[in-house]
Amino acid sequence: METNFIDYVKILCRSGKGGRGSAHMHRAKYNPNGGPDGGDGGRGGNIYLRGNRNYWTLLHLRYDRHIFAGHGGHGSKNRSHGSDGEDRYIDVPCGTVVYNAETGRYICDVTTDGQVVLLLKGGRGGLGNWNFRTSTNQAPRYAQPGEPMQELTVIMELKMLADVGLVGFPNAGKSTLVGAVSSARPKVAGYPFTTLEPSVGVVKYRDNRSFVIADIPGIIEGASEGRGLGLRFLRHIERNSVLLFMIPADADDIRHDYEVLLNELRTYNPDMLAKQRLLAVTKSDIIDQELIDLLSPTLPTDIPTIFISAVTGHNIPELKDMLWQALTAANTHTDSDILATDDAPALPSTTDAIVHRDKDLATLPEELTAEGEDLEIIDFDDIEDIDDYEEEEDEEGEEAHP
Ligand SMILES: Nc1nc2c(ncn2[C@@H]2O[C@H](COP(=O)(O)OP(=O)(O)OP(=O)(O)O)[C@@H](O)[C@H]2O)c(=O)[nH]1
Numbered sequence: 001m002e003t004n005f006i007d008y009v010k011i012l013c014r015s016g017k018g019g020r021g022s023a024h025m026h027r028a029k030y031n032p033n034g035g036p037d038g039g040d041g042g043r044g045g046n047i048y049l050r051g052n053r054n055y056w057t058l059l060h061l062r063y064d065r066h067i068f069a070g071h072g073g074h075g076s077k078n079r080s081h082g083s084d085g086e087d088r089y090i091d092v093p094c095g096t097v098v099y100n101a102e103t104g105r106y107i108c109d110v111t112t113d114g115q116v117v118l119l120l121k122g123g124r125g126g127l128g129n130w131n132f133r134t135s136t137n138q139a140p141r142y143a144q145p146g147e148p149m150q151e152l153t154v155i156m157e158l159k160m161l162a163d164v165g166l167v168g169f170p171n172a173g174k175s176t177l178v179g180a181v182s183s184a185r186p187k188v189a190g191y192p193f194t195t196l197e198p199s200v201g202v203v204k205y206r207d208n209r210s211f212v213i214a215d216i217p218g219i220i221e222g223a224s225e226g227r228g229l230g231l232r233f234l235r236h237i238e239r240n241s242v243l244l245f246m247i248p249a250d251a252d253d254i255r256h257d258y259e260v261l262l263n264e265l266r267t268y269n270p271d272m273l274a275k276q277r278l279l280a281v282t283k284s285d286i287i288d289q290e291l292i293d294l295l296s297p298t299l300p301t302d303i304p305t306i307f308i309s310a311v312t313g314h315n316i317p318e319l320k321d322m323l324w325q326a327l328t329a330a331n332t333h334t335d336s337d338i339l340a341t342d343d344a345p346a347l348p349s350t351t352d353a354i355v356h357r358d359k360d361l362a363t364l365p366e367e368l369t370a371e372g373e374d375l376e377i378i379d380f381d382d383i384e385d386i387d388d389y390e391e392e393e394d395e396e397g398e399e400a401h402p
């Protein structure tokens with residue numbers, strides 16, 4: 001599918017090698033045994049991730065799949081220190097979750113603008129022989145090599161930051177609602193799968209408060225087996241603390257539809273069911289009060305329900321109240337109980353309703369294929385071999401006398 005909305009990439013990162021320390025001996029015309037003066041190697045460059053709110057997708061990384069930091073320079077005579085390798089910053093949209101592509105393990109979550117996370121540390125530079133001189137060994141002829149570089153293939157997945165996620169079949173009126181309550185203008189049309197890419201809208205609430213609502217493509221029964229657009233877009237409502245289910249008033253069986261949606265969510269990730277849920281019966285303007293009274297007893301009982309019409313505005317303020325209440329209720333307990341579940345997160349993540357799980361290695365190849373990221377994207381010929389790294393000899397330079 002041709003799209004600029006890229007929310008999944010696999011890239012290769014490599015930090016820089018540390019420069020070698022020098023074992024140079026100082027020699028000058030009138031000072032032939034001047035002793036050790038080999039300087040230290042510089043450190044290899046680090047690879048950092050940096051949250052950047054000007055990015056909305058991972059598209060830019062599709063064209064920059066090999067991210068290499070610079071190597072440290074070698075130490076040299078006169079105790080000169082090698083230069084430090086150049087650091088590389090990978091700018092990512094806020095909400096990017098990073099996994100180790102080989103082990104599937106969760107590495108970190110970049111959620112705020114300007115947040116910097118060290119992904120790979122460059123090798124330390126080796127110490128020059130000048131550091132090793134002692135009273136008993138005044139002319140050490142050795143120096144440390146630099147530490148090696150590190151290499152890591154990562155999967156980056158964008159999970160958009162929003163408070164409320166919309167869950168519904170295609171044509172349920174999700175985008176219409178987003179258009180009605182926020183300044184976002186997602187495409188609305190009377191056919192299924194109008195929305196092909198997730199988007200967010202900011203809902204203004206009373207007293208200058210606001211929350212963010214995420215519109216995602218509709219899901220259908222069997223989405224977990226890949227029907228329709230599949231479940232891949234559910235990653236964008238994984239962080240949301242509240243899920244708003246939307247089912248049109250003219251549906252044949254609202255309760256059944258609700259169960260189907262719930263089941264698809266469960267298949268995608270059982271943690272999704274821990275979120276607060278609300279049900280909006282949409283397009284209520286197309287039925288009359290009599291029908292509403294008839295329908296009401298047939299609705300699911302385990303979820304707060306409201307009849308709305310995004311077209312006439314019926315119950316929209318009430319819906320916002322319900323969402324706001326659910327959000328404030330959710331925020332009182334997400335911090336404590338949800339974060340503790342990841343056994344050993346490499347880095348602390350910010351608190352939202354997401355539970356980071358490692359990727360299942362058994363299904364990872366399939367996932368990469370589905371995301372179009374399974375190609376042999378990494379051409380190992382491109383990666384310069386450790387041995388290629390030129391070893392400029394320390395010159396036995398003649399020093400001019402002082
Ligand atoms: N009468 C009435 N029609 C509505 C209402 N809300 C949405 N619709 C209509 O329902 C159709 C589908 O609306 P969308 O907002 O595009 O539905 P969606 O859930 O975003 O659909 P997908 O993006 O395909 O998943 C459009 O023709 C809308 O005009 C409503 O409250 N009342």
Ligand SMILES: [Mg+2]
Nearest residue numbers: 174175194195
């Ligand atoms: Mg839509």
